Amino acid sequence: TWGKARDELRQTVGKNNFVTWIEPLKLSSLANGVARFEVPTTFFGDWVSRNYSDHIRHQLANHGSPVDRLEFAVTRNAATRPNGTSLEPAETRPAAPARAASNNDDLPGAPLDARFTFDSFVVGKPNELAHAAARRVAEGGPVTFNPLFLYGGVGLGKTHLMHAIAHELQARRPELRVLYLSAEQFMYRFVQALRDRQIMDFKGLFRSVDVLMVDDVQFIAGKDSTQDEFFHTFNALVDQNKQIVISADRAPGEIKDLEERIKSRLQCGLVVDLHPTDYELRLGILQQKAEFYRQQYRDLKLADGVLEFLAHRITTNVRVLEGALTRLFAFASLVGREITLELTQDCLADILRASDRKVTVEEIQRKVAEHYNVRLSDLIGPKRLRSIARPRQIAMYLAKQLTPRSLPEIGRRFGGRDHTTIMHGVRKIEELMATDSQLADDLQMLKRLLQG
Numbered sequence: 001t002w003g004k005a006r007d008e009l010r011q012t013v014g015k016n017n018f019v020t021w022i023e024p025l026k027l028s029s030l031a032n033g034v035a036r037f038e039v040p041t042t043f044f045g046d047w048v049s050r051n052y053s054d055h056i057r058h059q060l061a062n063h064g065s066p067v068d069r070l071e072f073a074v075t076r077n078a079a080t081r082p083n084g085t086s087l088e089p090a091e092t093r094p095a096a097p098a099r100a101a102s103n104n105d106d107l108p109g110a111p112l113d114a115r116f117t118f119d120s121f122v123v124g125k126p127n128e129l130a131h132a133a134a135r136r137v138a139e140g141g142p143v144t145f146n147p148l149f150l151y152g153g154v155g156l157g158k159t160h161l162m163h164a165i166a167h168e169l170q171a172r173r174p175e176l177r178v179l180y181l182s183a184e185q186f187m188y189r190f191v192q193a194l195r196d197r198q199i200m201d202f203k204g205l206f207r208s209v210d211v212l213m214v215d216d217v218q219f220i221a222g223k224d225s226t227q228d229e230f231f232h233t234f235n236a237l238v239d240q241n242k243q244i245v246i247s248a249d250r251a252p253g254e255i256k257d258l259e260e261r262i263k264s265r266l267q268c269g270l271v272v273d274l275h276p277t278d279y280e281l282r283l284g285i286l287q288q289k290a291e292f293y294r295q296q297y298r299d300l301k302l303a304d305g306v307l308e309f310l311a312h313r314i315t316t317n318v319r320v321l322e323g324a325l326t327r328l329f330a331f332a333s334l335v336g337r338e339i340t341l342e343l344t345q346d347c348l349a350d351i352l353r354a355s356d357r358k359v360t361v362e363e364i365q366r367k368v369a370e371h372y373n374v375r376l377s378d379l380i381g382p383k384r385l386r387s388i389a390r391p392r393q394i395a396m397y398l399a400k401q402l403t404p405r406s407l408p409e410i411g412r413r414f415g416g417r418d419h420t421t422i423m424h425g426v427r428k429i430e431e432l433m434a435t436d437s438q439l440a441d442d443l444q445m446l447k448r449l450l451q452g
């Protein structure tokens with residue numbers, strides 16, 4: 001029953017919530033109207049109980065096991081796995097709780113994934129700065145920049161780096177109180193404290209840590225009292241010279257509905273971004289994972305060119321890349337065949353299709369700006385200089401060609417330009433292309449770059 005109910009929950013709670021909160025649940029018993037689950041931490045059980053009880057009971061009932069009550073028990077030795085040893089697809093692996101240090105036991109932190117260490121983090125051009133900054137913080141020396149603000153798109157390694165910092169600090173400086181949690185959990189804790197009239201405890205607890213790491217801080221934007229509390233916590237810690245590490249999906253200045261004073265506070269430290277992966281980094285990550293699988297499945301052969309093919313074709317994010325490789329090895333071992341390009345294409349048809357030609361206008365703008373060495377803000381902005389206007393028209397042309405966006409939609413993404421302006425830009429490039437072979441070549445190359 002639980003298996004089926006769980007599958008259903010994937011749909012009803014959303015994939016991210018599912019992976020974080022439902023997937024790690026282990027049903028230990030189901031009898032007398034009580035469903036008992038094993039969870040990695042008390043906090044985890046609390047959270048699931050508060051947020052997903054109704055969903056879970058509903059689905060259990062739907063699948064023939066109505067229950068009155070859910071219970072959550074903490075498993076002391078919930079599976080921690082060494083780096084990357086899981087065979088399940090990357091998206092469905094439970095985060096393994098790895099807190100060993102005793103100085104942190106009272107902290108309401110999120111479980112750390114044991115696989116997210118510096119050792120398992122592959123460094124390349126797109127993430128070298130972020131990695132270096134994270135390393136510095138992880139040394140636990142005197143605070144040199146505060147906060148460290150890491151930002152970047154989904155699946156580029158922000159959470160991985162933060163967990164790596166926590167692991168490293170725990171190993172080097174076990175006496176430090178390190179608290180890692182998501183902004184969502186911060187809010188949850190705060191709201192709970194308000195409700196239970198324990199706000200002083202809450203404040204005390206958060207102000208007692210040596211290192212505070214808050215993941216996905218964009219989440220609290222627009223949530224006024226939580227923002228406020230965050231701001232005070234933040235200031236109190238900075239005043240005490242305690243290290244803070246923050247992540248978000250975009251730069252501080254670009255987070256909508258985040259108070260100005262918080263933005264400027266966040267910008268005071270070191271702001272580094274994780275750039276989208278490039279081919280080399282993707283290949284490096286694949287090689288690392290493949291090496292691991294090769295040891296697992298010693299008799300499995302991996303044909304030349306498969307990893308290169310994947311690095312080339314799956315450009316969306318590292319999570320998808322990992323999931324693809326995991327599935328590939330699991331499948332090949334199941335059918336007992338060599339991993340050839342053909343097998344890869346069969347086995348991963350859906351993933352490959354999904355990552356085909358998913359170019360966005362923003363990506364086009366970024367690539368074009370980079371290629372012509374103009375600023376992104378200029379490309380989108382009002383300047384009429386020819387050196388900017390031409391790349392802008394090229395970006396408009398590519399947006400029209402490579403994305404399903406309409407002219408007005410494209411116009412909106414070019415600083416609110418009218419659709420006729422876009423039309424004009426597109427025509428201009430079409431015209432020029434006929435005679436300017438340099439331009440035609442450029443466009444070819446840009447297209448290839450964008451489509452991967």
Ligand code: ADP
Nearest residue numbers: 120121122154155156157158159160285318319
């Ligand atoms: P984010 O928090 O930025 O959305 P994550 O840190 O959760 O991304 O990373 C997604 C997945 O990709 C994780 O399994 C992580 O281990 C892996 N990953 C991302 N970047 C790297 C890297 N440079 N080396 C190895 N694994 C990586």
Ligand code: MG
Nearest residue numbers: 158159160215
């Ligand atoms: Mg993350």
